[in-house]
Amino acid sequence: MTTLYVSAAEREPQKIVAALRQVIEGRSNATGAFTLTASATATTVTHASCAPGSVVTFGMPQTANAAGALATTYILAADVIKGQFIVTHASATMTDRTFGYRIC
Numbered sequence: 001m002t003t004l005y006v007s008a009a010e011r012e013p014q015k016i017v018a019a020l021r022q023v024i025e026g027r028s029n030a031t032g033a034f035t036l037t038a039s040a041t042a043t044t045v046t047h048a049s050c051a052p053g054s055v056v057t058f059g060m061p062q063t064a065n066a067a068g069a070l071a072t073t074y075i076l077a078a079d080v081i082k083g084q085f086i087v088t089h090a091s092a093t094m095t096d097r098t099f100g101y102r103i104c
Contacts, residue, residue, distance in 0.1 A: 005029070030103040033062060034087065036069060038095045043087045049103045056085050060100035069097045 006019040030049040037043040050056070056075050061067040072090040079086035089097075 031101065033098055033100050034058075035095070036066075036073065036087065036089050036092075036097040036099075038093055039091055041089060041091050043089065044084055045087060045101070046084045047103060048083060050080060050085055051082050052080065054080050054085075055104045056080055056101055057104065058087075058099045058101035062098040062100060063096045065092075065094045066097040066099050069094075073097075073099070 006016055010016055030047070032045070032047060034043060034045040058073075058075070059070065061070055069089060069092065073087060074089075075085055075087055079088070085103075
């Protein structure tokens with residue numbers, strides 16, 4: 001689940017408190033989903049929260065084909081850079097190998 005976005009110029013306390021409560025409850029904007037690129041061995045995923053030193057966790061397959069690809073799919077620390085990360089995986093023609101992820 002994503003959290004409310006509060007701009008730096010926000011002055012309404014109720015909006016600020018609502019956003020903080022959502023963060024305390026575990027919500028985050030540093031989540032998403034990616035689909036492995038068909039007939040390739042790497043997939044680049046862009047996300048503004050990504051930076052060197054970030055830990056990208058995935059493993060929630062959203063399709064049966066993604067569950068089958070889990071054992072051969074990984075992200076190296078060196079492939080996590082500003083604004084993106086690269087997922088290495090086995091090549092397959094399937095177009096529905098979709099995973100959820102979170103950036104910490």
